[in-house]
Amino acid sequence: MSTLGGICISTQQIIGDPVLREQDFVCSVKPSTTRIALNDAIKNSGLFFPVDPGADASVCGMVATSASGTNAIRYGTMKENVVNLEVVLADGTIIDTKGKGRCPRKSSAGFNFTELFVGSEGTLGIITEATVKVHPRPQFLSAAVCSFPTVHEAASTVVEVLQWNIPVARIELLDTVQIQACNSYSSLNLRESPTLFIEFHGSNEKEVADQTSAVEDICKSHEALDFDSGASPDKRATLWKARHNAYYAALAMRTGARGFTTDVCVPISKLADVISETRSDLDEHEILGTVVGHVGDGNFHVILPTIEEDKTEHRKIQSFSDRLVRRALAADGTCTGEHGIGLGKRKYLREELGENTVRLMHTIKHALDPNNIMNPGKVLPEL
C-alpha cells in the first residue's frame, strides 16, 4: 500500500500481468509493466506493442508522458494507441475513462477523457491501468541506410516520402556529428555525412521491396551519396541499436559530460529549413551538439554534451535551446514533440498555446485537483 497526498493505492492496483485480448488487438497493463515486458508477454500471439521511445519505460508512464519514438510515423504515438484508462483522481475516486473493461474500436459516448489523461504528466490523476492497442507483427521487414551531402537534402527526402504516401515504419535522421559519434561508440563504419536510417514493414516480400525501391528513387533525386538496403537481420539490429544508443554516443564525445536534449517538432513543410538553421546555429556558436530525430513526424532532438558545473557554458546552451524553441514556434511547431513540459518547458507554454488555453489548463487542473496534490508545480505555467 502506498499513499500519495492521502490517497491509498493498493499493491494489486500497481502490480499484475498483462491481459491480452488477442482477437480485439488490445492488452491491459498495470503500472509494473514496462514496454519490453509487455512485448515479451505477448510474443507468441503474433502481435506487438509498437510505441518505442528507446528506453524500457513503463507503459503507464508512457501514457502519462505521451511518449512516442522511432516508429510513431507508422503506428502513431501513445495518444493514438490508448483505448481505455483506469485513473485514480485527486479525491481518491477511481474512474475508467471508457467504462470498466470496455474496448470498442470507436465510441461517441461521453467526453474523451482517455486523451485528456494521456500526456497530463501526473498532474490530473494517477494512471493505474492502461488498455493499449497491439498490432499484428509485420511478417516482412527490411531496412536501408542512405547518406546525403547536406541535412537539407536528407530532410527534404523525408518530406517527399510522406507526400508519396509510402508507409515507412521508421525514418530517422542522424547528422554528420551524430554519425561520427555512433561510428566511434558502436564501432560502425558509416559514411560521415547526414544519414537516414529507414525501416519498411509489410505482409509480403514484394510489398517491402516496392516500398524500398520507391524510397530509393526519392533518395537519388535528392543527391543521395549511396543507398544500402542489403542489410542482414543482424546488421539491421546493429544499426537500430546504434540509433537507440545515439544519446550515449553523443555523451561519449566529451569526457565527464552530461546530456542536455531538445525536442522540437515542426510541420513537415518547415522541417528541412528548421534543421538546417539549427545546424548552422550550433556551428556558428561553436556548440558541440548532434542532430538526431524522428523526422517523419517533423520531430528532432539536438543532444548537447555539457559540463554542468560550467555556468558560462550552461547559459550558452540555454540560449541555444531558447533560440531553437522560438524557431520551432515561429514555424507553427511545438517546443516538445514527445518529451513533455515537466518543469523546464513551462516557460514556453504561454507563447505556444496562448494565454486563454493556459488559463483553461488551470481551470481543468483546479477542477480535478483543487488542493494541487497531483505532481504539483509541473506542466502548468504560473497564472
Added chain:
Amino acid sequence: MSTLGGICISTQQIIGDPVLREQDFVCSVKPSTTRIALNDAIKNSGLFFPVDPGADASVCGMVATSASGTNAIRYGTMKENVVNLEVVLADGTIIDTKGKGRCPRKSSAGFNFTELFVGSEGTLGIITEATVKVHPRPQFLSAAVCSFPTVHEAASTVVEVLQWNIPVARIELLDTVQIQACNSYSSLNLRESPTLFIEFHGSNEKEVADQTSAVEDICKSHEALDFDSGASPDKRATLWKARHNAYYAALAMRTGARGFTTDVCVPISKLADVISETRSDLDEHEILGTVVGHVGDGNFHVILPTIEEDKTEHRKIQSFSDRLVRRALAADGTCTGEHGIGLGKRKYLREELGENTVRLMHTIKHALDPNNIMNPGKVLPEL
C-alpha cells in the same frame, strides 16, 4: 453577428474558405464548410478529407459529434483526424487547443484539449475553426461484393480480415432485409442474403489486386456464396450510393414510416455473436428492421421504419433498442459508436462509463460552463 447566451460570434468566425496547407496535409475550415465543400475545394491537390458519414455535414459539426462513417477503418474517425481547434468558451474567451495556426504532426505540450472538444456535442464550447488532416487520394481503387449464407459468417469474415491486417478502406455489412430494401429502392439485383461491400485503396494496381485476392480467400473460407470484384467505376459508384441510401431504402419499405436508428459498437471478437443475436431478436419479436454497418469497426446500425403515432409499436421498438444496448454493453461495447449521446442515450451513460466517470463529466462541464448555457440538457445524465 449571432449571440448565444450572451456570447457574440462574428460572421467572419463562421464563414470562410478552406485554407489548405498542402505540404503539411492539413486544411483549416470554418463552420460554414461542409464535408463535400471541403473536398471540392482541395480536389486539385491530390488530397482528400476521408471521414464520410454519408450526409454532407459541416466539418465543425462532425468534430462536435465525433462523426465517422464507412472508411474510418482505414482513415480513422474525426478524433484521429483533427489537429487543432478554435473554440469559443462559455465565458466568451477564444482558445486554440494547440495554439493559433500550429500543426505539428505530434506534440506533448500541455493538455490534449483537441480531443476533449471532439465529441463534446456543443456542451463545452462552440467550435469556430477546425484544422483537419487531409490524405493523399488513393491512386488505385477497387471494390468487391460478397454474399454469405448467414450474418454470422459475414461478420466472422470481417474479424478475420482484420486479424490478417489487410488494410481494407471500407467493409460494410448489409443483412438480407437491407439488401431487399436496397434492391427495391436503388433498382439493384443483388442476391438476397447477408452481404459485404468492400473497397480497396492502394498506390498501384498490384497492391489493390493483392488485397482483393487475400480477402477473397477469407470470404471463401467462410462459405461465401459468390465474390464479385469486377465492378466498373460506374457500378462501384452505384453500389456505394445504394449503401449511403440504405436508410432511405429501409424507410421506403413501409409507407408513412419514419426512421428509428440504433448505433452500438462492440469489440470485434463479439461482433458476429452480437449481430446474430440482434437479428434473431428482430425476427422473434416480429419487428421490421434492417442491419447495416461499419463492421470493420465493430459498429452497426439497426434501421427501424416505424409509425411514430403508434404508441404500442413505439414501446416495442424502445424495448428492442434497450435490449440491443444492454447486449452491446454486456459485450464490453458502447451504446453509441458514432451518433453521440444527445438526449436519448443519456440514460445508458451511467451504466456504460460508471458513476465516477459521469461525475467527472459533470465536474468538467461545471468548470467550463458554470451557467449551463452550452447546449444545456444534452449528453450529461442527471446527477
